[in-house]
Amino acid sequence: MWFITGASRGLGRAFAEAALAAGDQVVAAARNVQPLEDLVQRYPDDLVRLPLDVSDRTAVFEGVDRAVAAFGRLDVVVNNAGAMLLGMVEEATEEQLRAHFDVNFFGAVWVTQAVVPHLRAQGSGHLLQVTSMGAGGGFASTGMYAAGKSALDSISQALAMEVEPFGVKVTILGMGGYDTGLFTAGTTMTEPNPAYAELRARLAEMWGDDAGPDPSTAAPVVMEVAGMPEPPTRLVVGSASYDIVLQLEQGRAEQYRAWERLSRMAPG
Structure with a gap:
C-alpha cells in the first residue's frame, strides 16, 4: 500500500496513477483532493482520498492512522507535498519563510514521525523523500526552496541509518525539473526589491519558458526504486539533472x- 502526500497534482498524482495501474492500493493525501475524483471513479476499491494539511502535525498523525486502517499496512510512503517560495533572500518575510518550511520541511518530518512506528512494527517499508536536484546548494531566487529540501535531505540521511536495523528503507529522490505546476499554483512570490531587477531579468532569460517534461515520465523510475529489495539511499531523477x-x-x-x-x- 502506498501513502502519498501532495497527490492531487504533479509528481504526487503521477506516482499515484502509476501505483494504481500496477495494481497497488493508494492513500492519496492532499489539501484539496477534489482533482482526484476521476481516479476514484477508475479505482474505487484501491484508492482512498485523504484531505490533509501536512503542516498540521496532529492531523498528520491522525491521517496516517486512517491510512493504515484503510488497507491494513504501509509499504511505500512518498513525502511529496511541497511548495515554492520564489524571491531573493532579503525580500522574504518571516511569515513567508515559516509557512514555507512548515510544508516543505516540517510537514515531511511530521509524516516521517507518524509512519515510522508502523513501519518499524511491520519490520518493513520504504520511505521515498522527495527533495530536489538543487538540494545540495542554493541558487538565486530559489534559495528558500533549496534550503527546505536540503534540510529534508540531511534529516533523511540520518533517518536511513536509524531505521535500517528495523528493515525500513529510505530513498532520497533528488527530482529534476518537471511540469508540476510548482512555479504557478504552488508558488508564493516575495515583494520584488528594485535593487534585484537586473538579476531577475537575467534569471528569466536563463530559464526561458520550458516547464520541463511531464511528471509521468518520472513515475517508472519511482516504481522501480519502490520495488527494489536494496534501493539506493540517494538518487537523482532526471537525465539532464544528473549531468x-x-x-x-x-x-x-x-x-x-x-x-x-x-x-x-x-x-x-
Whole structure:
C-alpha cells in the first residue's frame, strides 16, 4: 500500500496513477483532493482520498492512522507535498519563510514521525523523500526552496541509518525539473526589491519558458526504486539533472582542492 502526500497534482498524482495501474492500493493525501475524483471513479476499491494539511502535525498523525486502517499496512510512503517560495533572500518575510518550511520541511518530518512506528512494527517499508536536484546548494531566487529540501535531505540521511536495523528503507529522490505546476499554483512570490531587477531579468532569460517534461515520465523510475529489495539511499531523477548535479559536485570538489592549503592550516 502506498501513502502519498501532495497527490492531487504533479509528481504526487503521477506516482499515484502509476501505483494504481500496477495494481497497488493508494492513500492519496492532499489539501484539496477534489482533482482526484476521476481516479476514484477508475479505482474505487484501491484508492482512498485523504484531505490533509501536512503542516498540521496532529492531523498528520491522525491521517496516517486512517491510512493504515484503510488497507491494513504501509509499504511505500512518498513525502511529496511541497511548495515554492520564489524571491531573493532579503525580500522574504518571516511569515513567508515559516509557512514555507512548515510544508516543505516540517510537514515531511511530521509524516516521517507518524509512519515510522508502523513501519518499524511491520519490520518493513520504504520511505521515498522527495527533495530536489538543487538540494545540495542554493541558487538565486530559489534559495528558500533549496534550503527546505536540503534540510529534508540531511534529516533523511540520518533517518536511513536509524531505521535500517528495523528493515525500513529510505530513498532520497533528488527530482529534476518537471511540469508540476510548482512555479504557478504552488508558488508564493516575495515583494520584488528594485535593487534585484537586473538579476531577475537575467534569471528569466536563463530559464526561458520550458516547464520541463511531464511528471509521468518520472513515475517508472519511482516504481522501480519502490520495488527494489536494496534501493539506493540517494538518487537523482532526471537525465539532464544528473549531468548538472555531477558538474556541480565536481566543481565543489575542485574548489575544495583549490583551497586545501587554508583548510589544512587548522588541525580540526
